[in-house]
Amino acid sequence: MAAVTSLSFSAIGQTSGDRKVNVPSARYLASNFDGFRFRSSLLYHSAGVRASTSASPSVVRCMCTTTDIPPTVSETKSNFLKAYKRPIPSVYNTVLQELIVQHHLMKYKRTYRYDAVFALGFVTVYDQLMEGYPSDEDRDAIFQAYIRALNEEPEQYRNDARKLEEWARAQTSSSLIEFPSRDGEVEAILKDIAERAGGKGSFSYSRFFAVGLFRLLELANATEPTVLEKLCAALNINKRSVDRDLDVYRNLLSKLVQAKELLKEYVAREKKKREERSETQTANEAVKKCLGEFQYAGQ
Structure with a gap:
């Protein structure tokens, strides 16, 4: 898997003086992120509204209950922003905002059911996208806020992803596909997925x-x-769909590497400018001090 270059973005997004820095490469990333949009259409959750057959055609009977109504995308995004109030560098924030919208649409599909492979996939995507974030502590806090905004448990995502990773490291090409004939915790997870995917x-x-x-x-x-x-x-999954989506994923990682390289150059230029301004200011202060001392000595 392509690794995203680790960079420092402490100068991006918001400075110590709360002045927001507009980064051209963030716009570049946003324009290329369309390739990773999950092509799931927004499902219109039925509110149970139907015409009565025993009354006038104009009479509508509402059978909606509050438990049938999922939160809106805006509510999910608002929950995330309430849980994590610190500014996020624009190159990361652009992707996160798009990702949480698509994750919301997946979560609230009527056919959605959490499973460990899904969790492993999201954790993998998140860790790749957030590679190089200025603070490990903040990166974990963002993950916690993100998953909780979707009314799910971040610990479950991490634990299940870790469990599958440990299991996979102990497998071979042959044993990986022989899970239906073996017993074990992960094997049971995969069998359950195969049964559900099989109808x-x-x-x-x-x-x-x-x-x-x-x-x-x-x-x-x-x-x-x-x-x-x-x-x-073995899992009853369409391989053509998997191939297509993995191509999209690899393409996204490639674009992220390019975007972060552009940001790296931007940070280096800004750092150099600050150093040059600082050196100029120091030199000016030294000249003023010398002139002041010279004028005092001449009196």
């Missing part, structure tokens, strides 16, 4: 799920092209 329950495929599969293969060093095909078959 025996509720399952909603997403790009986070595709990235989760990719991460399993990566950790198991399963590089043969046929392994992904066999794993998809």
Whole structure:
């Protein structure tokens, strides 16, 4: 998996004087982020409104209950901003805001059901996108706020992702696809996914799920092209969809590397300018001091 370059962005977004810095590369990233938009349409959750057959056609009976109404995207974003109030550098904030919208649409689909592979995929995406964030503590706090804004548990995401990663590291190309014939905690998770994806329950495929599969293969060093095909078959997942979404994911990582390189150059230029201004100011102060001493000595 392509690693996103680690950079320092302490000079980006908001300075110590609360002056916001507009970064051209953030706009570059925003314009290229469309490729990672999860192509899930906004589902109109039925409010139970139907025409009565026993009354006039103009009479409408509302059967809506408050528990049937999911939060809006605006409410989810507002919950995130309330939970994490500190400024976020624009190159990260641009991606996070788009990501939380798409995650919201996945979460509140009627067919959505949390699973560990989905969690592994999201954790992988998040860690890649936030690589190089100025503070590890803030990066974790943002993760916590993000997941809680979706009414889910960040600890569950992290724990399940870690569990699958540890399991995958102990697998080979062969054992990875033989999970249906074995017993174990992760094997049971994968069997449940296969049953639901095969039509025996509720399952909603997403790009986070595709990235989760990719991460399993990566950790198991399963590089043969046929392994992904066999794993998809065992899980009852459309491989063509997985291939397409993984291409989009790799493309996003590539664009992030380019954007962060541009930001690195921007930070270096700004640092150099500040140093030059500081040196000029120091020199001016030294000249003024010398002149003052000279004038005093001449009196």
